Amino acid sequence: MSRVAQLADAIEQVGSGLFLVVTGAGISLASGIPTFRGNDPEAVWKRDVTELGTFRYFQEDPVGSWSWYLSRFAKVLGAEPNAAHHALVALEDWQTARGGSTLLVTQNIDTLHRAAGAKNLVEVHGAADRLRCPIDGCRYGAPRGSLARADFDLEPFQAEPIAENLPHCPDCNVILRQHVLWFDEYYTSHEDYQWQRVQSAAGLMRLVLFVGTSFAVGVTDMFVQQGLLGRVPIYSIDPGGTPPPYLGIHVLADRAEELLPAVCQRLGAKIHESN
Numbered sequence: 717m718s719r720v721a722q723l724a725d726a727i728e729q730v731g732s733g734l735f736l737v738v739t740g741a742g743i744s745l746a747s748g749i750p751t752f753r754g755n756d757p758e759a760v761w762k763r764d765v766t767e768l769g770t771f772r773y774f775q776e777d778p779v780g781s782w783s784w785y786l787s788r789f790a791k792v793l794g795a796e797p798n799a800a801h802h803a804l805v806a807l808e809d810w811q812t813a814r815g816g817s818t819l820l821v822t823q824n825i826d827t828l829h830r831a832a833g834a835k836n837l838v839e840v841h842g843a844a845d846r847l848r849c850p851i852d853g854c855r856y857g858a859p860r861g862s863l864a865r866a867d868f869d870l871e872p873f874q875a876e877p878i879a880e881n882l883p884h885c886p887d888c889n890v891i892l893r894q895h896v897l898w899f900d901e902y903y904t905s906h907e908d909y910q911w912q913r914v915q916s917a918a919g920l921m922r923l924v925l926f927v928g929t930s931f932a933v934g935v936t937d938m939f940v941q942q943g944l945l946g947r948v949p950i951y952s953i954d955p956g957g958t959p960p961p962y963l964g965i966h967v968l969a970d971r972a973e974e975l976l977p978a979v980c981q982r983l984g985a986k987i988h989e990s991n
């Protein structure tokens with residue numbers, strides 16, 4: 717059986733249950749966004765991301781932390797969803813239309829699933845188009861506050877990267893932080909990460925499809941463990957065909973932007989490209 721047929725059959729068999737998709741940086745490569753920690757030649761900042769992507773680094777050196785993020789956001793904010801993002805929306809609509817449910821959990825902060833029109837979506841690592849106050853309890857900070865990045869002018873900082881030119885909290889007047897989950901933080905640290913919804917989905921899912929994930933962060937591990945425990949079929953689309961660090965995962969060595977549209981066609985799930 718071809719890999720298209722294999723995945724289409726697995727999705728078909730979810731029936732009216734929950735079809736869960738987890739995406740990582742690999743799905744956005746075709747949109748021109750280099751991966752955070754992949755081996756592609758454009759992988760950003762050779763210095764260890766687990767050191768730079770921390771609340772601790774932000775506290776020690778907010779100017780350095782902001783400069784690092786802005787160098788990455790330049791590519792993120794100009795990017796467009798690719799065929800894989802659009803195909804996932806088509807699969808969501810198709811699954812909903814037959815009375816089933818879906819949840820798309822993305823590790824990406826690039827907001828491309830939202831741009832493509834995904835509805836049942838959790839941006840579990842935060843979003844590049846939001847900022848927040850670093851002080852918990854502030855109405856613009858955790859547990860539920862945030863601010864739109866577009867409301868702040870970052871040009872002064874880009875022209876002269878000093879702390880005074882960074883956006884400050886309108887209430888506390890401290891330097892704002894990225895609204896993303898850092899390596900030294902917890903999924904439960906902000907309501908926008910919707911950790912409870914993610915956890916309950918793990919108990920209900922009838923199929924897990926990983927797309928472009930590296931299996932290096934906690935959320936993938938949680939879904940794999942729950943999937944194996946509940947004997948839920950687990951698929952992973954990875955063009956490199958890298959064996960995941962677990963047994964029992966069906967690896968599909970394809971590009972998601974080619975495989976997923978083909979799966980849609982086979983299932984009769986109609987792809988609408990809004991842009």
Ligand SMILES: [Zn+2]
Nearest residue numbers: 849854885888
């Ligand atoms: Zn504040």
